[in-house]
Amino acid sequence: MVSSIGLAVILAAILYVCATETHNETHKCEDILVHDKPHKKHIVSKGLNRPYQLAFDKHEHRIFFSHNIGSDNEDEFEIGYIEKNQMLPKTVASVINGFAIAVDNNDDVIYYGGSEGIYKENLKGMEAVNDTKKVHEVVKGHNIWDMFYKHALYFITYPTQHLYKLTSKNEIERQKHVHEEIYQFAIDGHDDTFITNETGLFLIKNETKERILYKGPKVFRAIEINNKGTAYFSGKNGIYVANKTHHALDLVVKVKNIFGLAFDNDDNIIYSNPHAIVKLLPGKCD
Ligand SMILES: *[C@@H]1O[C@H](CO)[C@@H](O)[C@H](O)[C@H]1NC(C)=O
Ligand SMILES: *[C@@H]1O[C@H](CO)[C@@H](O)[C@H](O)[C@H]1NC(C)=O
Ligand SMILES: *[C@@H]1O[C@H](CO)[C@@H](O)[C@H](O)[C@H]1NC(C)=O
Ligand SMILES: *[C@@H]1O[C@H](CO)[C@@H](O)[C@H](O)[C@H]1NC(C)=O
Numbered sequence: 001m002v003s004s005i006g007l008a009v010i011l012a013a014i015l016y017v018c019a020t021e022t023h024n025e026t027h028k029c030e031d032i033l034v035h036d037k038p039h040k041k042h043i044v045s046k047g048l049n050r051p052y053q054l055a056f057d058k059h060e061h062r063i064f065f066s067h068n069i070g071s072d073n074e075d076e077f078e079i080g081y082i083e084k085n086q087m088l089p090k091t092v093a094s095v096i097n098g099f100a101i102a103v104d105n106n107d108d109v110i111y112y113g114g115s116e117g118i119y120k121e122n123l124k125g126m127e128a129v130n131d132t133k134k135v136h137e138v139v140k141g142h143n144i145w146d147m148f149y150k151h152a153l154y155f156i157t158y159p160t161q162h163l164y165k166l167t168s169k170n171e172i173e174r175q176k177h178v179h180e181e182i183y184q185f186a187i188d189g190h191d192d193t194f195i196t197n198e199t200g201l202f203l204i205k206n207e208t209k210e211r212i213l214y215k216g217p218k219v220f221r222a223i224e225i226n227n228k229g230t231a232y233f234s235g236k237n238g239i240y241v242a243n244k245t246h247h248a249l250d251l252v253v254k255v256k257n258i259f260g261l262a263f264d265n266d267d268n269i270i271y272s273n274p275h276a277i278v279k280l281l282p283g284k285c286d
């Protein structure tokens with residue numbers, strides 16, 4: 001996915017950051033524009049291997065993610081999280097090959113998707129008990145590709161790329177109205193649905209069937225809905241927002257090689273790159 005030039009730039013950037021950090025830990029602020037306004041990059045955690053699938057716990061301010069714990073050419077995933085004001089991740093050990101994450105912040109419940117199914121955990125008092133006792137299996141025998149939560153848990157299976165919903169009775173229901181083989185799925189604040197497939201990004205307006213192709217990037221690693229109900233997309237060259245009047249994606253932040261995307265309670269963007277989780281805060285570096 002990454003060109004060799006892109007990779008060289010990333011490597012150079014990593015070497016540069018490491019060098020300046022060992023030299024002077026406090027001197028590493030970097031400016032960046034978000035919606036044309038100056039922001040600074042705050043490193044939440046680093047030294048990770050491809051942190052993916054970010055999710056924010058709005059009550060305890062924890063950031064969940066999955067990351068690669070295998071060798072570089074053999075992917076093996078694990079779910080971890082970072083507590084507020086800490087840098088070192090903790091592990092959700094009980095999920096086999098845990099990759100996908102979705103959080104239901106109204107009920108304080110988090111879902112973990114792995115190669116064997118989906119597991120559910122209550123976010124309250126999470127750290128108090130050994131996690132294997134509190135993580136419950138809710139879906140069995142499906143390899144989970146991606147998940148999304150709005151009023152219910154939606155998940156995409158691998159390798160079929162079909163969309164399912166977990167009902168309130170814990171039954172799984174194929175979502176036949178999305179007949180495509182999809183990579184991502186999200187419902188925004190207007191109850192409009194976004195899907196992505198090999199062709200690109202499509203909008204399906206609430207209660208309609210028409211697929212509206214969006215102009216702009218075609219490949220994404222994440223779709224995330226912010227607290228206001230607006231859909232954001234992480235593409236190859238940056239973070240984009242859906243422009244629903246023009247059916248196009250508008251660039252919000254120019255930053256390369258983003259893996260995951262999330263929002264904190266104030267709608268500050270949290271993203272991950274191949275090695276770190278970064279938060280973008282308004283203001284300039286001193
Ligand atoms: C690191 O940078 C800070 C802020 O620029 C400065 O006050 C401090 O003296 C520096 N420390 C070292 C060890 O260079
Ligand atoms: C958690 O509990 C499981 C099963 O009771 C046990 O096998 C495992 O060693 C425990 N882990 C920790 C970190 O205590
Ligand atoms: C979506 O459509 C349904 C049925 O027409 C309607 O009840 C609901 O309010 C709509 N959602 C939004 C956010 O407009
Ligand atoms: C992706 O979905 C769109 C909308 O349904 C469809 O037209 C297109 O053929 C699909 N692409 C592939 C590669 O299946």
Ligand SMILES: *[C@@H]1O[C@H](CO)[C@@H](O)[C@H](O)[C@H]1NC(C)=O
Pocket residue numbers: 243245246250
């Ligand atoms: C949508 O795009 C058009 C054309 O680029 C622009 O004029 C408009 O301000 C955008 N809308 C939003 C909500 O950003």
